Amino acid sequence: MYEFFRDLDRRWIFLLMFLAVSVPILAQLQFPEKPTGLAESTFREIDDLPPGSRVLLAFDYDPASEGELGPMATSFVLHCAAKGHRMYFLALWPVGTRMIEQKIDSVLRADFPHLVYGQDYVNLGFKTGNEGVIKLIVSDFPRAFPADIQGTPVSDIPMMQGIRNLLDLDLIANVSAGYPGTKEWIQYAVTPNPSDIRIVAGCTGVQAPLMYPYIPSQLPGLLAAIKGAAEYEKLVMDRYGHLVHAEDGRVSGIYAEGRRRMGPQLIAHVLMVILIIAGNVIYFVGRRREARS
Amino acid sequence: MKRETLVWTIVFVIGGVMLLANAFLRGAGNQYVRVDERAFVNVGTDDDPKWVNAGSDDILDHDAATISADRRVSWKTSSTVDARVWAEAERADPGQRTIVFSLSRTVGTWLAALFTLAILSFLYRDNPFYKSAESIIVGVSAAYWMVVGFWDTLVPILFANIVPELVKGTVMPGISDSPAMDARIKALVALVLGALLLCRLLPKGGWISRWPMAFIIGAFCGLRLIAFLHADFLSQISNSIIPLWVVDPATQTFDIWSSLENITLIAGVLACLVYFFFSIEHKGVVGRTARVGIWFLMITFGAAFGYTVMGRIALLAMRLEFLFEDWLWLVDPAGRHAIG
Numbered sequence: 267m268y269e270f271f272r273d274l275d276r277r278w279i280f281l282l283m284f285l286a287v288s289v290p291i292l293a294q295l296q297f298p299e300k301p302t303g304l305a306e307s308t309f310r311e312i313d314d315l316p317p318g319s320r321v322l323l324a325f326d327y328d329p330a331s332e333g334e335l336g337p338m339a340t341s342f343v344l345h346c347a348a349k350g351h352r353m354y355f356l357a358l359w360p361v362g363t364r365m366i367e368q369k370i371d372s373v374l375r376a377d378f379p380h381l382v383y384g385q386d387y388v389n390l391g392f393k394t395g396n397e398g399v400i401k402l403i404v405s406d407f408p409r410a411f412p413a414d415i416q417g418t419p420v421s422d423i424p425m426m427q428g429i430r431n432l433l434d435l436d437l438i439a440n441v442s443a444g445y446p447g448t449k450e451w452i453q454y455a456v457t458p459n460p461s462d463i464r465i466v467a468g469c470t471g472v473q474a475p476l477m478y479p480y481i482p483s484q485l486p487g488l489l490a491a492i493k494g495a496a497e498y499e500k501l502v503m504d505r506y507g508h509l510v511h512a513e514d515g516r517v518s519g520i521y522a523e524g525r526r527r528m529g530p531q532l533i534a535h536v537l538m539v540i541l542i543i544a545g546n547v548i549y550f551v552g553r554r555r556e557a558r559s
Numbered sequence: 560m561k562r563e564t565l566v567w568t569i570v571f572v573i574g575g576v577m578l579l580a581n582a583f584l585r586g587a588g589n590q591y592v593r594v595d596e597r598a599f600v601n602v603g604t605d606d607d608p609k610w611v612n613a614g615s616d617d618i619l620d621h622d623a624a625t626i627s628a629d630r631r632v633s634w635k636t637s638s639t640v641d642a643r644v645w646a647e648a649e650r651a652d653p654g655q656r657t658i659v660f661s662l663s664r665t666v667g668t669w670l671a672a673l674f675t676l677a678i679l680s681f682l683y684r685d686n687p688f689y690k691s692a693e694s695i696i697v698g699v700s701a702a703y704w705m706v707v708g709f710w711d712t713l714v715p716i717l718f719a720n721i722v723p724e725l726v727k728g729t730v731m732p733g734i735s736d737s738p739a740m741d742a743r744i745k746a747l748v749a750l751v752l753g754a755l756l757l758c759r760l761l762p763k764g765g766w767i768s769r770w771p772m773a774f775i776i777g778a779f780c781g782l783r784l785i786a787f788l789h790a791d792f793l794s795q796i797s798n799s800i801i802p803l804w805v806v807d808p809a810t811q812t813f814d815i816w817s818s819l820e821n822i823t824l825i826a827g828v829l830a831c832l833v834y835f836f837f838s839i840e841h842k843g844v845v846g847r848t849a850r851v852g853i854w855f856l857m858i859t860f861g862a863a864f865g866y867t868v869m870g871r872i873a874l875l876a877m878r879l880e881f882l883f884e885d886w887l888w889l890v891d892p893a894g895r896h897a898i899g
């Protein structure tokens with residue numbers, strides 16, 4: 267028995283993990299989500315703003331992180347649209363513009379067709395320069411973004427009137443997959459202006475431990491990985507889900523992606539725990555046998 | 560033929576037949592688009608053009624019928640829609656041309672699925688499918704970053720300031736053709752530094768590239784040092800100065816959980832700092848405190864590992880969702896493919 271597990275081909279582990287993730291997807295397993303404090307504080311930061319507030323949605327991620335960050339980006343857009351906030355989209359990652367367009371298409375154009383581009387939301391696109399862009403928009407927004415993604419000068423965009431710098435916006439909602447991302451927004455925008463700029467963020471699991479030291483004074487709300495996305499998604503859908511139900515009661519699948527991905531998470535994590543325990547048991551049994559011999 | 564090769568050949572043939580049957584009989588993997596035609600008419604003059612949307616009410620103010628064809632432009636845009644929407648449109652108006660099958664997007668879905676499988680096949684062992692997919696990804700990524708670098712950095716920041724008339728007249732009509740002098744000078748300095756950086760490729764002039772490199776390192780050190788000092792050093796000290804005896808402001812009573820939370824935080828910070836303090840030998844009280852610091856660090860690493868696992872599983876779940884939902888149509892949680 268010991269030799270069997272010791273010499274087990276690692277491809278059996280891969281197969282087990284594949285089954286642990288694929289079976290819940292095929293069976294469409296979902297488990298109830300209980301939002302934790304961080305998801306609730308993220309929700310409150312956006313929800314407590316009066317309608318018409320200016321929210322900067324910085325999508326600093328690419329398709330490689332869509333699985334984790336896509337659901338929280340969707341929920342941020344849905345939440346802002348449902349509350350009637352004005353949305354300023356931008357990206358510090360080149361592919362971020364595609365992510366922005368995708369969310370505008372799937373959320374705003376699909377379920378909020380009455381929102382007008384240029385009045386309710388604007389896509390400023392990607393700007394190269396990483397943290398340099400953040401430093402620049404803290405003092406001079408139009409200099410960094412003289413035109414939107416279609417080349418329309420910001421002076422011709424109604425909702426850009428009166429936007430001189432980042433301090434004129436009420437909140438930053440950042441979705442971050444790495445550098446540049448939440449850390450840079452905190453370092454270059456929030457920390458130098460603690461009373462004027464507030465931020466909430468959603469980040470990948472790999473980044474999350476690096477963000478916790480900033481909570482709560484520099485980062486009042488954080489959605490960490492798919493778990494944070496699922497909790498926030500539940501909060502948003504519980505409050506505003508009725509706005510995105512079609513007449514036949516159908517709801518777009520994108521509003522349940524976060525919670526749907528928690529089914530495979532649970533089974534895969536149980537498998538991981540079992541594998542870690544089994545690996546340790548095999549290791550200690552092997553060590554004891556070596557000592558005896 | 561080796562036994563293993565024979566088994567894999569049979570698996571591939573059966574799998575391929577099932578995939579094709581699934582695609583042709585159920586339409587699995589098919590992509591549909593809504594086609595919108597946009598048309599604009601120039602109601603101004605050649606010197607002062609004024610474009611009006613031909614589908615808007617504004618066109619009623621003009622006699623559009625008399626405007627020649629060379630003053631009209633039109634193009635088509637397509638946006639992805641669910642197969643269910645296409646089926647509903649077909650039922651309502653058979654043969655309609657507004658929502659149509661998209662061959663290019665269907666091929667894209669199949670390519671994405673086959674590349675996903677090719678990459679995952681590495682888990683079994685290295686093979687030509689994985690190597691091909693890997694090479695294509697590397698090539699496409701390199702080309703993509705070159706294009707991004709050209710269109711998002713060189714054109715709008717460098718060329719638009721050095722040769723603004725050319726850029727405005729060819730690729731970016733929205734920019735100013737008379738940028739400020741300081742912007743021109745900055746762009747020229749950047750151009751010179753960039754050219755010096757390329758001297759690294761010269762067989763004898765490689766040392767010249769150290770000057771722009773020194774500039775880059777110096778500028779970034781200055782930029783990042785201040786930010787780190789402010790956000791990660793001073794602010795973290797400030798964040799660690801917290802009350803150990805917390806009173807609930809609402810009830811004015813002792814809040815035991817918040818107090819324990821703060822005590823744990825302070826104890827963890829101090830213990831970890833002691834662990835990294837190597838000027839004193841880790842013996843006695845210092846040694847025991849450092850050992851507590853190790854425990855805190857281990858718990859932190861464990862939490863970080865847990866988050867990493869969660870992230871990776873989410874990515875795997877997303878790829879499998881794509882394969883099962885978008886490609887094979889095995890699941891349909893949102894009723895996107897309900898054609899029947």
